[in-house]
Amino acid sequence: MARFTLTCCECGARHDERTVRYVCPACAALQEPGGPTRGVLRVELSDLPSRWPEGPMHAPEALAHWLPVASPEHLPPLPVGGTPLFAAPRLRTELGMPHLWVKDDTRNPSGSTKDRASQLVVAKAVEYGCDTIVAASTGNAATALSCLAAAAGLRAVVFVPASAPPAKLVQMASYGARLVPVDGSYDQAFELSLLASARFGWYNRNTAYNPFTVEGKKTAALEIAAALHAAPPDVVVVPTGDGVIVSGVAKGFADLERAGLIARRPRLLVVQPEGSGAIARALRSGTASITPEPGAASVADSLVVGAPRNAILALQEVRASGGAGVLVSDDAILDAIGRLARATGVFAEPAAAAALAGLLVAVEDGLVERHERVVLLVTGTGLKDVAAAARRVSIPLPVPPVPSSLSSLLPPS
Ligand SMILES: [Zn+2]
Numbered sequence: 129m130a131r132f133t134l135t136c137c138e139c140g141a142r143h144d145e146r147t148v149r150y151v152c153p154a155c156a157a158l159q160e161p162g163g164p165t166r167g168v169l170r171v172e173l174s175d176l177p178s179r180w181p182e183g184p185m186h187a188p189e190a191l192a193h194w195l196p197v198a199s200p201e202h203l204p205p206l207p208v209g210g211t212p213l214f215a216a217p218r219l220r221t222e223l224g225m226p227h228l229w230v231k232d233d234t235r236n237p238s239g240s241t242k243d244r245a246s247q248l249v250v251a252k253a254v255e256y257g258c259d260t261i262v263a264a265s266t267g268n269a270a271t272a273l274s275c276l277a278a279a280a281g282l283r284a285v286v287f288v289p290a291s292a293p294p295a296k297l298v299q300m301a302s303y304g305a306r307l308v309p310v311d312g313s314y315d316q317a318f319e320l321s322l323l324a325s326a327r328f329g330w331y332n333r334n335t336a337y338n339p340f341t342v343e344g345k346k347t348a349a350l351e352i353a354a355a356l357h358a359a360p361p362d363v364v365v366v367p368t369g370d371g372v373i374v375s376g377v378a379k380g381f382a383d384l385e386r387a388g389l390i391a392r393r394p395r396l397l398v399v400q401p402e403g404s405g406a407i408a409r410a411l412r413s414g415t416a417s418i419t420p421e422p423g424a425a426s427v428a429d430s431l432v433v434g435a436p437r438n439a440i441l442a443l444q445e446v447r448a449s450g451g452a453g454v455l456v457s458d459d460a461i462l463d464a465i466g467r468l469a470r471a472t473g474v475f476a477e478p479a480a481a482a483a484l485a486g487l488l489v490a491v492e493d494g495l496v497e498r499h500e501r502v503v504l505l506v507t508g509t510g511l512k513d514v515a516a517a518a519r520r521v522s523i524p525l526p527v528p529p530v531p532s533s534l535s536s537l538l539p540p541s
Contacts, residue, residue, distance in 0.1 A: 132196040134169040134339055137441045143169060145196075149256075150337050162315065162420055164439035169339040170379070171196050176387035185354045186210035186347065194350060194383070195248055196343060202251040206279035208243045209347050211235045213355045213503070219471040223491070227501040229361070231352055232474050234509035237279075238299065240430075240477075241348060241373055241507040242272035248344030249333045250276045258331035259283055264321035265335075266314045266369065266430050267296035268479075268508055273333050274305035285330060287317040293429060293513040315434050335372045336438035342375045349380025352503055353390055361394045362500040363451075365490070367482045367507050368398040369431040371407050371442025377505070378445035394503075396451035397496065398442070399486025401426035401458060407436050408453030410443055418443070427458040427516050430479035430508060452495045456485040464488075465510060465517050475510035475517070483507070 134143040136152035143152065148169070150156075155167025173196060181190035186209035188200035197203065216230045236243040246269070253261050260283040263273045270286035277284035286300055290309035301307050310317040318334060325332035335341045353360055366374040374396055381393040400408040404424035410417065420435040436442065446453065456464075464481040468474055476483075483504045490496040510517050527533035 131174040133172050133174075135172050137168050137170050137444060138166065142172075150332065150339070162422070162435050164418060164435055165336050165437045166440070168336050168342075168438060168441045170441070171339055171343040173383070176383055178387060178389075180354055180357065180389060184210055185351050191347065194347070195251075196340070197248070197251045198255055202254045204247060204250045204276045204280040206237050206276060208236055208247040208276070209351060211351070213352055216472045219468070222471055223487075223498070225491075225498050225502060227499065229356070229503045230472055230474060231348065231503055231505045233348065233505060233507050234474060234476060234480065236272075238268075238272045238275035239509035239512060240268040240272060241345060241505070242269040243276060244347050245269065245335070245341040245344035245372070245376070246272040246276040246333065248340045249273070249331075249338060250280050250282060252340050253282055253331045254280060256331060260285060260328070260330040261333050262321050262325050262330040263287070263333035264314065264318040266432060267292040268430050268512070269333070269335055270305070271296050271299045271303075274300040274303035277305070278303040285324065287321040287324070289314050289317055291429075293515065295512050295514070299512075313434065314432065318437070334437070335370045336441070341372050342379060342438065342441070345373050345376025346380030346383065348373075348505060349377045350384065353381065353384050356501070357390065359501065360390050360392070361503045363395045363397055363496050363502045365397045365399060365483045365487050365502065365504045367428070367431060367479050367486070367505070368400050368407055368436075368442070369404070369433050369479070370436045371398075371438035373505070373507060374398055375438055375441045375445050378449060381449075393449055396446045396449045397486060397490055398446055398451065398453040399482050400453065400455055401428050401431055401461065401482065402455045403458065404428075404432045404434075405453075405455045406434075407439055407442055408455050410439070411446060411451075411453030416443075426461070426478075428461050428478040428482050429513065430477065431482065452490070454486045454489040454493065454495065456482055456489055460485040460488070462516065462520050466520050468506070469510070474506055476506050477508040477510050477513045478516045480507040480509075
């Protein structure tokens with residue numbers, strides 16, 4: 129089915145998957161310790177469909193035309209994507225934004241956008257005949273890999289900071305992954321997983337290092353565009369850590385434009401926490417590359433990374449879209465969890481609620497106009513980190529199960 133090459137986002141060299149699986153060898157030779165990944169490869173499909181699929185975009189038969197897989201049968205037997213894009217009327221009214229949509233990616237099988245990347249990576253592992261896939265992750269990518277590998281009957285080995293929210297660790301272990309909590313940062317877990325991959329020959333799903341992680345996430349953009357193709361969005365708001373989701377969304381819109389199915393691409397708005405904002409800061413200051421932020425920290429654990437691995441490609445893509453970056457405080461992120469939940473019914477983890485916090489900043493700064501067509505990409509469920517959400521709510525004390533207890537529930541007359 130889909131034929132493709134792998135093109136280096138730095139030097140433009142083209143590679144074949146039969147000889148290069150991860151990064152451009154020439155650019156990878158320039159890799160600096162603690163820096164963004166060099167030589168990230170972009171998938172270039174030879175032929176793109178010239179029309180929208182007749183069925184859903186997330187159906188394996190449709191995906192096999194849009195993703196670099198040899199057969200739809202290689203995709204794991206677990207539905208991914210097809211998540212709702214809805215108008216959120218109460219949030220529209222509250223913000224005075226009449227053309228705002230929520231793309232609720234919390235409804236993916238493991239509860240996050242990362243399932244889109246893992247779906248494709250697992251399919252490629254099947255094609256390559258690999259039975260073990262290894263990944264480092266702040267939490268969601270490893271959970272997604274554990275989930276999709278389980279569905280396909282492959283083995284997952286996941287390196288995760290021991291400080292990841294317990295729900296994520298429990299989720300990975302429940303899927304049967306070999307869980308390796310690392311007493312260190314995500315950046316350190318990343319390096320350890322690369323060593324494991326080299327030593328044991330395991331297929332590596334590390335974000336950006338494996339080119340199919342960016343490519344897999346483009347399905348979010350394909351679905352948004354398919355739903356709104358009569359009038360595509362002006363802006364898509366993307367919570368950002370390593371910069372892979374935003375690059376994947378950019379790739380999806382770029383492919384649709386190349387296929388002639390959309391006339392223009394939306395601007396991409398990168399949202400990062402103040403405590404972990406290397407990509408957003410580079411976008412704001414106009415610098416060509418990021419300045420790593422060792423010791424990065426935020427309540428939005430999924431976005432915490434000292435050296436965003438996909439910074440080089442992400443900066444290119446966001447700038448090409450005419451987009452921008454904003455920084456949000458942890459307080460604003462925690463506030464946004466409740467605000468999003470109350471106004472839309474979507475319960476998001478801190479990283480995902482950051483999309484709403486970032487939109488508020490962007491409107492304030494004049495980066496987004498209230499009349500524009502805007503999509504908030506909500507990337508992970510709040511059930512992954514209830515401790516964070518609990519910081520903004522109070523659970524009432526129990527009442528005795530007697531009728532007189534009801535009197536305290538009535539408003540004072
Ligand atoms: Zn290169």
